[in-house]
Amino acid sequence: MTQDPNRSAPAGNPFTDYLIAKLRNHPKRVVFTEGEDLRVLRAAARLVEAEAAVPVLLGSRDLIRSMAAEHGISLQFINIIEPAKSSDLGLFCQRFAKVERYRKLSAADPADVMSRPHYFGAMMVQYGHADALVGGNQSLPATLFRALIHSVKPLPSVPKMFGMMVLVAPHLQHFGRDGILFLADCGLIPQPGVDQLATVALETGKLARHFLGRSPQIAMLSHSTKGSAGTEEARRMSAATALAVERARQAYLDFSIIGEVQADVALDPMASEIKLPDAGHRESADVLVFPNLDAAHISLKLLQHCAGALNYGQILGGLARPCAQVPRTASEETIFGTAAAVAVEAINYHLLYPEGEV
Secondary structure, eight states: OOTTTEEEEEEOOOHHHHHHHHHHHHOOOOOOEEOHHHHHHHHHHHHHHTTTTTEEEOOHHHHHHHHHHHHOOOOOOOEEEEEGGGTTHHHHHHHHHHHHTTTTOOOHHHHHHTTTTTHHHHHHHHHTTOOOEEEETSOHHHHHHHHHHHHBBBBBTOSSSSEEEEOOOOTTTTTTTTTTEEEEOOOOOOOOOHHHHHHHHHHHHHHHHHHSSSOOEEEEEOOSSSTSSHHHHHHHHHHHHHHHHHHHHTOOOOOOOEEEOHHHHHHHHHHHHOOOTTSSSOOOOOOOEEEEEEEEHHHHHHHHTOOOOOOEEEEEEESSSOEEETTEEEEEEEHHHHHHHHHHHHHHHHHGGGGGGO
């Protein structure tokens, strides 16, 4: 359920504390595509108070100001843009029309499309008017995804956009080495193939290394551990593991990648020693790559709602700009932390993904 807007903001945690500390030295501009939302207003005010970001809210200026006044939220250093009235609308329309001509599509009215907040926000991040984007808090995921796919340059190395979730639960046992887990793909690819699974593993590993400041341990999950079940699904995860290991070697990525393994082997060192006696001692995995969307999304919701893990994201992989989609049920904390995460991603994005530079 949606967080009570009157509830006080939760205390910091190792993940968001790290993000805010980084952003104080490198504050970024984060555009929120659905700014007419009390949760967004509160999260934006927290980002400003922490001196971490310059929020840009898309929506009705009068409505947002009225909401802020009613709830005592300061709008200092928060920019509000009404896409249909923006001075950038004409420029974005020209760019949209040019892209549509390139794709040999011309049915859409550029002014109508660019007046929609998702498309306007996507154009902002693509052309440097903002550093990162957060959306989805009031719309179906497909609405945001469609705008991003049409407007933001894809990464040549990633065949399809996918979603990464960051879960924080220091109170749980075997929850990564630092009480932080990265889960993928939790939102877009229903049945990823071998190539997609290997790509998801490496891209999520890059994100984890960026946030953790060290080389991550990556586990390719299955109902099988190293051939204990000879199903087609298990063989697919085994093949994806081999491909990810080879690609990591070719790219000089110092990632530890294991698969196919069951979740207990990935997370519990004792279970790993019993089921993989020749593998030696292993730390708990930081990154979990799931065999399909059902497994990933169900695991995410169970950890969030039953185990009390804080969730941030989903951070979208495969785009040349840092973007995130949050669910309609997102709490203020989720929106705040997700915005901080994509803002930190933007700090060194050109180093993470040099091929994504325009």
